[in-house]
Amino acid sequence: xxxxxxxxxxxxxxxxxxxxxxxxxxxxxxxxxxxxxxxxxxxxxxxxxxxxxxxxxxxxxxxxxxxxxxxxxxxxxxxxxxxxxxxxxxxxxxxxxxxxxxxxxxxxxxxxxxxxxxxxxxxxxxxxxxxxxxxxxxxxxxxxxxxxxxxxxxxxxxxxxxxxxxxxxxxxxxxxxxxxxxxxxxxxxxxxxxxxxxxxxxxxxxxxxxxxxxxxxxxxxxxxxxxxxxxxxxxxxxxxxxxxxxxxxxxxxxxxxxxxxxxxxxxxxxxxxxxxxxxxxxxxxxxxxxxxxxxxxxxxxxxxxxxxxxxxxxxxxxxxxxxxxxxxxxxxxxxxxxxxxxxxxxxxxxxxxxxxxxxxxxxxxxxxxxxxxxxxxxxxxxxxxxxxxxxxxxxxxxxxxxxxxxxxxxxxxxxxxxxxxxxxxxxxxxxxxxxxxxxxxxxxxxxxxxxxxxxxxxxxxxxxxx
Amino acid sequence: xxxxxxxxxxxxxxxxxxxxxxxxxxxxxxxxxxxxxxxxxxxxxxxxxxxxxxxxxxxxxxxxxxxxxxxxxxxxxxxxxxxxxxxxx
Numbered sequence: 001x002x003x004x005x006x007x008x009x010x011x012x013x014x015x016x017x018x019x020x021x022x023x024x025x026x027x028x029x030x031x032x033x034x035x036x037x038x039x040x041x042x043x044x045x046x047x048x049x050x051x052x053x054x055x056x057x058x059x060x061x062x063x064x065x066x067x068x069x070x071x072x073x074x075x076x077x078x079x080x081x082x083x084x085x086x087x088x089x090x091x092x093x094x095x096x097x098x099x100x101x102x103x104x105x106x107x108x109x110x111x112x113x114x115x116x117x118x119x120x121x122x123x124x125x126x127x128x129x130x131x132x133x134x135x136x137x138x139x140x141x142x143x144x145x146x147x148x149x150x151x152x153x154x155x156x157x158x159x160x161x162x163x164x165x166x167x168x169x170x171x172x173x174x175x176x177x178x179x180x181x182x183x184x185x186x187x188x189x190x191x192x193x194x195x196x197x198x199x200x201x202x203x204x205x206x207x208x209x210x211x212x213x214x215x216x217x218x219x220x221x222x223x224x225x226x227x228x229x230x231x232x233x234x235x236x237x238x239x240x241x242x243x244x245x246x247x248x249x250x251x252x253x254x255x256x257x258x259x260x261x262x263x264x265x266x267x268x269x270x271x272x273x274x275x276x277x278x279x280x281x282x283x284x285x286x287x288x289x290x291x292x293x294x295x296x297x298x299x300x301x302x303x304x305x306x307x308x309x310x311x312x313x314x315x316x317x318x319x320x321x322x323x324x325x326x327x328x329x330x331x332x333x334x335x336x337x338x339x340x341x342x343x344x345x346x347x348x349x350x351x352x353x354x355x356x357x358x359x360x361x362x363x364x365x366x367x368x369x370x371x372x373x374x375x376x377x378x379x380x381x382x383x384x385x386x387x388x389x390x391x392x393x394x395x396x397x398x399x400x401x402x403x404x405x406x407x408x409x410x411x412x413x414x415x416x417x418x419x420x421x422x423x424x425x426x427x428x429x430x431x432x433x434x435x436x437x438x439x440x441x442x443x444x445x446x447x448x449x450x451x452x453x454x455x456x457x458x459x460x461x462x463x464x465x466x
Numbered sequence: 467x468x469x470x471x472x473x474x475x476x477x478x479x480x481x482x483x484x485x486x487x488x489x490x491x492x493x494x495x496x497x498x499x500x501x502x503x504x505x506x507x508x509x510x511x512x513x514x515x516x517x518x519x520x521x522x523x524x525x526x527x528x529x530x531x532x533x534x535x536x537x538x539x540x541x542x543x544x545x546x547x548x549x550x551x552x553x554x555x
Binding site for chain 2: 148155204213244
């Protein structure tokens with residue numbers, strides 16, 4: 001095997017092929033076992049229809065050496081997705097759009113005599129606000145009479161978490177971080193309230209489905225395996241199943257209430273209009289100086305400053321821990337057709353870890369970096385005061401995340417810092433501008449800084465030391 | 467009403483897990499089981515792949531979801547037919 005080749009750990013389950021990286025580029029091997037399906041996907045015209053509509057990632061067939069030549073049918077180079085995100089980092093509407101995209105693809109595939117053989121939420125990625133299916137090897141031939149083999153996975157990856165988010169609590173999307181193959185249906189059923197049973201799709205595809213799973217456990221244990229080989233599911237029933245799932249997904253909603261974060265920049269107490277405008281100008285000026293390819297905005301709120309970056313055509317990932325902020329920002333992206341902004345959920349005090357097999361199947365946030373530039377605006381006082389994190393630890397984390405840093409220091413005398421200190425003893429004698437600068441200067445060079453007008457806040461442009 | 471999901475043979479082995487159903491009984495089945503579900507759903511630690519149960523479950527609901535789909539497809543015609551009938555009466 002080529003020394004530069006690295007097999008991507010997320011695709012090891014699929015016998016149809018695997019992903020690998022070589023010289024910084026991503027490739028997918030199509031194995032001989034998948035030859036028939038791959039040829040049908042391309043030859044039937046399904047690939048062309050799906051890629052034209054932006055539902056499936058496009059690819060080129062390339063002639064390069066295979067890491068596993070004995071099994072290789074073709075090597076394809078898919079269009080690159082700049083930032084891979086995971087379902088537990090998506091807001092409600094992102095997961096809902098991903099679910100509807102999966103079903104749309106399934107319906108198209110059915111028209112061409114094919115069907116999705118898996119319905120993993122991890123097969124969907126976002127290009128801006130648009131979901132796209134990234135696994136070219138997910139398509140199998142449809143055989144008349146067969147049920148949908150991806151049904152259970154669809155229910156676990158999409159319907160169950162969306163129902164729980166809608167009925168119980170939106171933050172329960174974090175169950176996807178624990179359960180790598182989606183929320184088990186018995187767990188979903190027990191978490192959903194009584195009234196969810198009055199919605200046909202939820203009653204059927206979650207509650208009764210979970211019940212049947214349990215019943216089968218009892219029926220089949222030690223008595224042989226149920227094969228279902230003599231059962232048939234007609235085309236109309238198959239379409240009915242997909243239609244029922246689609247109606248169920250469409251019927252689910254979540255309307256965020258206003259939180260302290262969603263109104264953060266709306267309230268007059270946080271920023272005067274002059275300081276807000278000046279802060280925007282400073283960020284714009286620093287961005288023009290460094291001209292980054294990609295920005296991660298940490299603690300982005302509803303994406304006010306993220307959009308300064310994305311409106312310049314800079315690829316921007318806009319992280320926030322408040323589901324209402326991310327939801328609002330994503331809906332704004334969709335409404336405006338924004339192509340360069342990706343809002344995601346992230347708690348920086350506990351960022352996404354590596355999960356799944358060997359903790360490598362889904363990579364941690366830090367393993368998906370570093371990025372060119374990070375914005376850390378109105379963030380440090382939360383980490384230092386609310387989370388008791390010393391400045392050197394904050395600087396350490398940021399050196400792993402970015403090469404350039406635009407960071408705001410808010411002194412203790414600022415009303416926002418005072419709010420954080422109001423309910424607790426002030427044990428933060430180290431929380432001073434000097435200590436902040438000294439701590440960061442060990443790992444970053446301060447290239448520029450400016451006080452925001454009509455405030456005591458200071459914005460710095462820093463560059464990571466080599 | 468009697469619905470059997472699996473039929474066991476003399477030796478206790480499932481004989482291809484035959485599912486017997488028809489559309490009208492199925493609706494009753496769903497309503498009754500749905501009612502029972504209001505009370506409890508226990509955690510399941512299945513020995514068998516739960517995919518098999520999902521496979522069988524689809525067969526169980528196939529008639530219902532298929533019928534609902536057809537009604538949805540032809541809803542306008544069905545509605546028009548009944549409206550016409552009611553107006554004539």
